Amino acid sequence: MIYKNIKEARFINRPNRFIANIEIEGKSQLCHVKNTGRCKELLTPGAKVFVQESDNFKRKTKYDLISVYKGDMLVNIDSSAPNKVFYEWLTDSDIKEDILFVKPEAQYKNSRFDFYIETAKSRGFVEVKGVTLEKDGVALFPDAPTERGVKHLNELIDARQNGYAAWIIFIIQMQKVSYFMPNEAMHKTFSDALKAAQKQNVDMAALDCKVTRNSIMIENHIKIKL
Numbered sequence: 001m002i003y004k005n006i007k008e009a010r011f012i013n014r015p016n017r018f019i020a021n022i023e024i025e026g027k028s029q030l031c032h033v034k035n036t037g038r039c040k041e042l043l044t045p046g047a048k049v050f051v052q053e054s055d056n057f058k059r060k061t062k063y064d065l066i067s068v069y070k071g072d073m074l075v076n077i078d079s080s081a082p083n084k085v086f087y088e089w090l091t092d093s094d095i096k097e098d099i100l101f102v103k104p105e106a107q108y109k110n111s112r113f114d115f116y117i118e119t120a121k122s123r124g125f126v127e128v129k130g131v132t133l134e135k136d137g138v139a140l141f142p143d144a145p146t147e148r149g150v151k152h153l154n155e156l157i158d159a160r161q162n163g164y165a166a167w168i169i170f171i172i173q174m175q176k177v178s179y180f181m182p183n184e185a186m187h188k189t190f191s192d193a194l195k196a197a198q199k200q201n202v203d204m205a206a207l208d209c210k211v212t213r214n215s216i217m218i219e220n221h222i223k224i225k226l
Contacts, residue, residue: 001085003066005053006214011043011068020065022051031063035077037143039132042068042075050074050213067211074211075132075174081216082130082171083114085209089218090115108164111155117165124165127152131172131206133183139172139206139222140183146190153193157200168197170206172222179223180206195226 009024009031017036020043022029031051033043047070051063067076083104090102098119106116108125115126133143142149156166170180182191198204206222 001081001088001216003052003214005055006050006066007053007063008213009049009051009063011047011049011065012045014043019061022049022063022065024051024063029063030061031065032059032061033065033077035065035079035132037077037079037132039068039077039143041135042070042077042132067213070134070174073134073174073176074213075134076209076211076216077132077173078216079130081173082128085216085218086126086128086169086171086207087115089207090117108155108159111152113152113155122165124167125156125159126167126169127156128169128171131170131180132174134174134177137176137178139170139174139177139180139208140186141170141180142183142187142190145187149187149190150193153190153197153202156202157197160200160202166197166202168194168202168204170204170224171218172206172208173216174211175208175219177208177222179225181225191226198226 009022012021014020020031020033022031049068101118103116113125114128131139131141133140160166182194184191207218210217210219
């Protein structure tokens with residue numbers, strides 16, 4: 001996934017979930033934050049960030065906040081990126097030969113999953129979660145309570161029990177992590193639901209990403225610890 005019109009800036013503050021103040025080219029500017037999560041450990045005053053300049057003059061903000069440095073690690077915080085890089089990986093990896101059909105945004109009962117996939121041997125649903133929280137080399141999800149995430153896991157369990165394949169994929173939007181685990185301290189219910197999903201044979205994977213100032217691409221499978 002390639003971004004165009006990327007520029008370096010400095011993060012100043014975040015008045016609300018959707019807007020940040022940044023300093024770019026010596027001036028203070030409003031910037032759209034493409035992630036409604038907390039990101040408190042990332043968006044700290046003075047942090048080096050990369051923003052995408054828009055050529056749409058009708059927009060209220062000229063820039064989108066794409067990534068931020070945490071120490072020497074660049075973290076992509078664009079919440080639209082995980083689905084896009086997963087789709088790219090899915091259709092460009094070794095497993096693509098087995099895939100017959102892919103449909104984004106697929107309805108199952110009371111949930112809308114990110115993908116519906118058919119292969120020669122199975123059909124099923126995939127839910128993708130972006131991970132931007134890292135602590136002591138461990139990737140964690142979620143960074144805030146997510147009842148929606150719990151609902152998705154319960155529906156994946158239901159789909160699995162009704163004969164579908166079911167996957168939850170964690171896209172870690174950075175490198176240099178040792179493993180992934182659910183953030184039980186933040187939301188124990190989600191952690192318990194993920195463990196229940198594993199017991200019910202819902203497949204899961206965590207994939208880290210190579211992040212540059214103007215790109216993000218899936219790299220490696222990362223161990224999951226429940």
